Amino acid sequence: MITLPKMIYKNPERGNVKGKCVFCTETTEYGFKKVFSGNFTGYNRLFEGNCICEYCNAFFREQKYRKSNFIVTKDNVNFLKRVEILENLLNLPNPPFFIYLTFTYQKQGWLGNFDRISYSGKRFYICTEKNVIYVEIEKLIGYIEFAKELREYKIPKKDMLSELSVNSLKKLEEAGKRDLKEKLEEIDNKNLWEVIVYGIE
Numbered sequence: 001m002i003t004l005p006k007m008i009y010k011n012p013e014r015g016n017v018k019g020k021c022v023f024c025t026e027t028t029e030y031g032f033k034k035v036f037s038g039n040f041t042g043y044n045r046l047f048e049g050n051c052i053c054e055y056c057n058a059f060f061r062e063q064k065y066r067k068s069n070f071i072v073t074k075d076n077v078n079f080l081k082r083v084e085i086l087e088n089l090l091n092l093p094n095p096p097f098f099i100y101l102t103f104t105y106q107k108q109g110w111l112g113n114f115d116r117i118s119y120s121g122k123r124f125y126i127c128t129e130k131n132v133i134y135v136e137i138e139k140l141i142g143y144i145e146f147a148k149e150l151r152e153y154k155i156p157k158k159d160m161l162s163e164l165s166v167n168s169l170k171k172l173e174e175a176g177k178r179d180l181k182e183k184l185e186e187i188d189n190k191n192l193w194e195v196i197v198y199g200i201e
């Protein structure tokens with residue numbers, strides 16, 4: 001099975017614990033003891049097993065993967081600033097790839113989701129620190145266009161994610177764009193919408 005850590009690390013440092021990895025469920029001859037620091041909070045996202053495989057260990061020990069947005073392919077790790085997220089989602093690399101986005105730059109949101117590799121640029125996964133989102137490219141494009149439109153009318157991001165304030169409604173009415181209110185209420189992939197609003201300027 002291809003996993004996120006295996007895409008990045010070709011020759012990771014080896015341990016000497018044999019068994020099943022709690023991060024990816026793969027069996028290994030070269031794993032490490034499952035030892036976590038006192039502030040580790042991901043226990044509920046671990047699988048059954050007795051060790052951490054050499055690939056997951058290398059990934060887990062590297063702090064930058066917790067503190068970054070990134071798109072990983074077999075030969076590249078592309079770290080993204082928030083403002084670069086949407087253009088990169090619209091110009092995805094050749095599959096397979098793994099997308100991770102963080103809102104707080106603190107959580108190990110990829111835990112439990114190392115297998116969410118995408119094998120198509122038309123239907124793919126975005127792993128965020130909160131959830132894994134299944135994305136259809138047409139929907140993504142439509143949401144980005146709609147988000148841009150709302151920003152043109154100076155609708156705050158907060159309103160885009162909950163409901164329109166009196167002030168925002170007034171802006172739309174004055175522009176003759178009251179129909180955008182209904183369109184906002186019809187957003188059905190809320191998790192994807194959250195990503196788009198996060199990335200939009």
Ligand SMILES: [Zn+2]
Pocket residue numbers: 021022023024025026052053054055056057
């Ligand atoms: Zn593993």
